[in-house]
Amino acid sequence: MKIFISADMEGISTVVSMGQVDPGSKVYERARKQMIREVNDVIEAAFENGAKEIVVNDSHYNMANILIEELDSRATLNKREPKTVEHDAGNR
Numbered sequence: 001m002k003i004f005i006s007a008d009m010e011g012i013s014t015v016v017s018m019g020q021v022d023p024g025s026k027v028y029e030r031a032r033k034q035m036i037r038e039v040n041d042v043i044e045a046a047f048e049n050g051a052k053e054i055v056v057n058d059s060h061y062n063m064a065n066i067l068i069e070e071l072d073s074r075a076t077l078n079k080r081e082p083k084t085v086e087h088d089a090g091n092r
């Protein structure tokens with residue numbers, strides 16, 4: 001089973017203000033970390049339930065919010081525009 005996850009910041013738990021989704025704000029980094037944690041939780045659950053391949057699409061703002069080094073290394077990340085694909089080379 002292949003899974004495609006499109007992740008946006010609006011809707012992430014703890015995100016309640018526009019400042020949290022603005023990469024220029026002081027509170028952005030905390031929300032960004034939460035976004036990555038929640039995406040990793042989904043990846044974990046998907047693999048536990050039979051996923052064989054997972055692609056994560058970073059879909060918020062400049063599409064460069066998810067840090068590849070913090071993403072579950074079993075997943076592939078699509079980011080920026082035009083979309084590029086990154087793997088965590090250290091774990092492959």
Ligand SMILES: [Zn+2]
Binds near residue numbers: 008
């Ligand atoms: Zn967004």
